[in-house]
Amino acid sequence: MKTLAPALQVHLDDGTTTLAWCWRIARADGASFGFTDHDRTLRFDGTDFEPESGLTASEVRSGSDLSVDAQDAEGVLTSDRITETDILDGRWDNAEVEVWRVNWADTSQRLLMRRGAIGQIRRGRLAFVAEVRSLAHVLGQTVGRTFQASCDAALGDARCGVDLEDPAYKGTGAVIDMLRDRAFTASGLGGFAAGWFTFGTIEWTSGANAGRRTEVLGHDVTGGVAILTLLEPPVRGIAEGDGFTIRAGCDKRIETCGGKFANTVHFRGFPHIPGQDTVLRYASRDGGHDGGVL
Template identity: 70%
Template sequence: MKAISSGLQAHLDSGATTLAWCWRITRSDGVVHGFTDHDRVLAFLGTDFEPDSGFIASEIRTGSDLAVDAQDAEGVLSSDRITETDILDGRWDNAVVEVWRVNWRNVSQRVLMRQGNIGQVRRGRSIFVAEMRSLAHVLNQTVGRVYQASCDADLGDSRCKINLESSAYRGTGAVAAFSGGRAFTASGLGSFASELFSLGTIQWTSGANNGRRADAASHSVSGGVVSVALLEEPVRGIEAGDTFLIRAGCDKALGTCRTKFSNVVNFRGFPTIPGHDAILRYATKDGGHSGGVL
């Protein structure tokens, strides 16, 4: 139930309203943007809500079954405030969205209709469409520990205790040759064992991707040639000479924790927990009840 001020309620009861929609968006980098469907700038909460900003929202959809309600926002990529570069850099990902209903003649008369986060962003040639998810999407997130065979800690966090800033798990290199797609050969990493940086992270320190982060899918060394493949194709082109900082990765398996990091004492998984096959197991004449995998 919405708490409506007496002033706004009186305005609604008057029968002749002057209402507008306002969207206040706080991006992941802390930058706040304001948009409105009104024809002039509205200001409240320390934010200027600008018209004609290439931002159009669909109707609000709300259900009573705790499903994630959604609303789409369509924007023009040529807008001065919404650029393709910012979208590609992920600055709009998971941004906090507040949807306000405002009396544009007196902006103190307003009500917060919805608060959520930006979810999936779809891009076209000249426009983007951003999905605005309600707060119900938080209910889909895992809270607390998970009983699973693999480790549920993040490599390098306080539970894992591996120091990723150690020279043993961090290296600097440069692109020797880009083979297209997601793969390239690298220089400067010859002293590291093959697979050390598989599932690790890359931070670009020069080139078109300078400042961006990427995930490494694989790292291999063959005949003295170091090859790295990214998990996703880079947003901007990679060229020979681009430098980067790369850190080790982990597949969360017990064997990897033992052989790659010598860190079994901090392993946060349950490798002996019964799997789904235990539910499907049936009695046999020859026994077969050792607890092993079918």
């Protein structure tokens, strides 16, 4: 149950209201945006909520159980603040959303209606529709460790402990020539063996994709020249001479953890758990099936 400020309650009881919806969106990269369905800019809590910004919202779909409440935010791709490339880059994914009901005549009279996050985004030729999920969606996320043979840590995080700034695991280079939309030859990586950067990450330092990061699907070497294949083609085209920083990858196997990173002590998987063949074994009188310890 929400408690209204006395001034807002008086305004609602008056019968003639001056109310508007405001949405504040905070992306993971630190950028913050404010939108409103009113016809002029509203300001509060250090945010400007702009009208005619290419964003409108549907009714809120909510229930009395623990299902995820949702609301659709629809916008146009021609907005200066919401661009197609930013959506494709994933910059709006899981952005935090606040939905406010505000007295536009006096913005000190306002009520935070709900909090949530940007979910699925559907794009068309000229517009997009973003799903705004309630905080209940967090209850559906997996929490805790996964009992599996491979490691469940992210390479370089606190649980893993590998220093990806070590020159042995980090390289810099530039694009020599494009082979496909997501594959290219690269200079500067002659000191690394083939496969060293497979499943790693590449961060662009110059060119149209500067500041963006993507995953490396494959790293091959032909004639002493590195060939890199990205998991997905970048939103903006790659050009000859684009610079990048690349970091080693890991396939999450204990053999790789020990042989490549000398980090077996921090391996976060369970490589010795019985496989399906062992689990499905049955007791019998012939050898190896007597019900004894395996």
